[in-house]
Amino acid sequence: MLSLFTLRGVISIWKEINLTSCDRSQLIDITAQVAAEVARSGIKNGLCTVFIPHTTAGITINENTDPNVARDMLNTLEHLAPHKADYQHAEGNSDSHVKASLVGSSCTVPVISGQLHMGTWQGIYFCEFDGPRNRRVKVGVFGES
Amino acid sequence: MLSLFTLRGVISIWKEINLTSCDRSQLIDITAQVAAEVARSGIKNGLCTVFIPHTTAGITINENTDPNVARDMLNTLEHLAPHKADYQHAEGNSDSHVKASLVGSSCTVPVISGQLHMGTWQGIYFCEFDGPRNRRVKVGVFGES
Amino acid sequence: MLSLFTLRGVISIWKEINLTSCDRSQLIDITAQVAAEVARSGIKNGLCTVFIPHTTAGITINENTDPNVARDMLNTLEHLAPHKADYQHAEGNSDSHVKASLVGSSCTVPVISGQLHMGTWQGIYFCEFDGPRNRRVKVGVFGES
Numbered sequence: 001m002l003s004l005f006t007l008r009g010v011i012s013i014w015k016e017i018n019l020t021s022c023d024r025s026q027l028i029d030i031t032a033q034v035a036a037e038v039a040r041s042g043i044k045n046g047l048c049t050v051f052i053p054h055t056t057a058g059i060t061i062n063e064n065t066d067p068n069v070a071r072d073m074l075n076t077l078e079h080l081a082p083h084k085a086d087y088q089h090a091e092g093n094s095d096s097h098v099k100a101s102l103v104g105s106s107c108t109v110p111v112i113s114g115q116l117h118m119g120t121w122q123g124i125y126f127c128e129f130d131g132p133r134n135r136r137v138k139v140g141v142f143g144e145s
Numbered sequence: 146m147l148s149l150f151t152l153r154g155v156i157s158i159w160k161e162i163n164l165t166s167c168d169r170s171q172l173i174d175i176t177a178q179v180a181a182e183v184a185r186s187g188i189k190n191g192l193c194t195v196f197i198p199h200t201t202a203g204i205t206i207n208e209n210t211d212p213n214v215a216r217d218m219l220n221t222l223e224h225l226a227p228h229k230a231d232y233q234h235a236e237g238n239s240d241s242h243v244k245a246s247l248v249g250s251s252c253t254v255p256v257i258s259g260q261l262h263m264g265t266w267q268g269i270y271f272c273e274f275d276g277p278r279n280r281r282v283k284v285g286v287f288g289e290s
Numbered sequence: 291m292l293s294l295f296t297l298r299g300v301i302s303i304w305k306e307i308n309l310t311s312c313d314r315s316q317l318i319d320i321t322a323q324v325a326a327e328v329a330r331s332g333i334k335n336g337l338c339t340v341f342i343p344h345t346t347a348g349i350t351i352n353e354n355t356d357p358n359v360a361r362d363m364l365n366t367l368e369h370l371a372p373h374k375a376d377y378q379h380a381e382g383n384s385d386s387h388v389k390a391s392l393v394g395s396s397c398t399v400p401v402i403s404g405q406l407h408m409g410t411w412q413g414i415y416f417c418e419f420d421g422p423r424n425r426r427v428k429v430g431v432f433g434e435s
Contacts, residue, residue, distance in 0.1 A: 010155045010300045012336045012433045014400050014407075046157045047194060047285055049337060049398050053409030055353040060246040063200040068233035069242050076226050076243045081366050088358035088365075097352055097359050098366045105351040105412075106398045108194050108251045110159050110283050117159075117283070119198030122250075138400050138407070140337055142287070142432070143157045155300045191302045192339060192430055205391040208345040213378035214387050220378075221371050221388045253339050253396045255304050255428050262304075262428070264343030267395075287432070288302045 013041045014140045021131030025078065025099075027060075027070040028126040030137060034109075035116045037139040044114045046143015051106045053138060056096035056130035058103035064123025077102065077129075096130035103127050111143055158186045159285045166276030170223065170244075172205075172215040173271040175282060179254075180261040182284040189259045191288015196251045198283060201241035201275035203248035209268025222247065222274075241275035248272050256288055303331045304430045311421030315368065315389075317350075317360040318416040320427060324399075325406040327429040334404045336433015341396045343428060346386035346420035348393035354413025367392065367419075386420035393417050401433055 015037045019028060030050075038048050052059050063069040077099045087094035107124060110117040118124075126137060160182045164173060175195075183193050197204050208214040222244045232239035252269060255262040263269075271282060305327045309318060320340075328338050342349050353359040367389045377384035397414060400407040408414075416427060 010157070010434075012300070014335070014402055045159070047287065049400075051398065051400055053407075053412060055351075055359075055409065055411045061200075061250040062242055062246050066234055066236075068235070069200075069239065072232045072234050072239040073243050073246060075232075076239075080225060080370055087362045089356055089362050090358070091356075094359065094362040094366075098363055101350040101352050101363060101393055103246055104249055104394055104397075107249075108196065108253060108398060110194075110196055110285055112159055117198075119200065119281075121200045122198060136409075140400055142337065144155075155302070190304070192432065206345075206395040207387055207391050211379055211381075213380070214345075214384065217377045217379050217384040218388050218391060221384075225370055248391055249394055252394075253341065253398060255339075255341055255430055257304055262343075264345065264426075266345045267343060289300075 011043055011145050012142045014138055017137040017139060020134050021128035024131055025074045026128040026131055029064050029123045030126050031123040034124050034139055038111055038116045038141055041141040042145050043111055043141045043143040046111045047108055048111050048116055049106055049108045049140040050124060051138040053136055056093055056100055057135055058100040058105055058127040059107050060103040060125050060127055061107055061122050062125060063121045065121060093130045099129040156188055156290050157287045159283055162282040162284060165279050166273035169276055170219045171273040171276055174209050174268045175271050176268040179269050179284050183256055183261045183286055186286040187290050188256055188286045188288040191256045192253055193256050193261055194251055194253045194285040195269060196283040198281055201238055201245055202280055203245040203250055203272040204252050205248040205270050205272055206252055206267050207270060208266045210266060238275045244274040301333055301435050302432045304428055307427040307429060310424050311418035314421050315364045316418040316421060319354050319413045320416050321413040324414050324429055328401055328406045328431055331431040332435050333401055333431045333433040336401045337398055338401050338406055339396055339398045339430040340414060341428040343426055346383055346390055347425055348390040348395055348417040349397050350393040350415050350417055351397050351412050352415060353411045355411060383420045389419040
């Protein structure tokens, strides 16, 4: 019975990915690293949550085939919250904070049959809005092993 | 003991809903279908995550009583990321990708007493930004049966 | 074996926080209340989801040190979806609904070693977009005790 319990148990794992951005605004595709953490977790069915512990960076899921999609996204976000505008926060990165909240600080993706289960054209992008910097990404996997 | 274990076990279920949009931009209320999957899952307490496996569609939770709320939302998003503008992506749907990231690709809702537990005025909207198309929605339910 | 099962069991808990906003648009830091619910849950490893059951309020994670960050966020959102504009919804709060969808109705944060595990500068903000009002926040904690 103990082995039966272990086999059907629910696991909850958090891992950390480190990355370095090279521009002030940049979308960095982290799909492969997240998928690797899901595979390593041994979890067969559940969900994966990616969390960004920073206030001037975020996370989004979008097309990762044509790099122009990422460029258009950054340009549009810059139009919505320009780097230079009439802000009160004195550090010169108010736009970065606003952009982070517009895309959000986490994303959640299905885990099915032991794999990250996304759409054909989807990738997970770390969104740098105040780089270049060293950054951290928390990857959580939850479900049945 | 085995039955006690089964009764208190944690379940993780993913189901798929299919739908067809009929406009380029459209909010489609899928609350009833998501609630039905939660009821069918047999899960009494936990959470429900709705995930969109597309890059030109998203998901949001908002008022589903007055249809003008949905219209104002689509009009405002069109103002923020116009269909026709100076984009680099050649497929003519850069605005759709941006709108998808602004609303996000998943939402998470409480499951309490075996039911989707939302506010009185809340509905779950599939957000079509590049229709008309056939689309898929992944509904995950996690928790104690 | 029963105690071993209990020790390694997975728990799923939903609690409610009540708060009162005092402005039409206001970011209210609820990090301490959410962290207290996580501590009270006894869950050591998993995730915490904060859900807003309202359609004119949302939730976001951002810097909670300099209050100007919150002011710049509200001012930028007001620029993106002005209170007074050409809306069809007759209640005069279309902008509030749009802002709610832009920031989102839930956030998810890691729970590690029994604590809410966020970045150094991150706080959880309840986002009031149509106050002043009495509001509710659902806090869910899921994981291993």
